[in-house]
Amino acid sequence: MARKGSVENNKKRARLAKQYAAKRARLKAISEDLSLPEDERFLARLKLAELPRNAAPTRVRNRCEVSGRPRGFYRKFKMSRIALRDLASEGKVPGVVKSSW
DSSP, rough: OHHHHHHHHHHHHHHHHHHHHHHHHHHHOOOOTSSOHHOOOHHHHHHHHHSSSSSSSGGGGOOOOTTOOSSSEEETEEEEHHHHHHHTTTOSTTTOOOOOO
């Protein structure tokens, strides 16, 4: 089980990223638009830099929904490899069966 603080910080980052997504996308589009004057693009970059760091989507870490483990993460199931194996063995993950040949 991951530390509770790590999981909570990650949830906070995800919430901030969602909250600032529209504003960040608008400022980024302005700063990358070469048809606009250079000073306007520069101001957009400055405003982008003033946004909270944790509002950037790259700061959000994929974590297991069950255990909070940050590594060995399967996006399809939103679980770590360990939690997936345990739940799949118990038959609690739909569509997953133990392979045998």
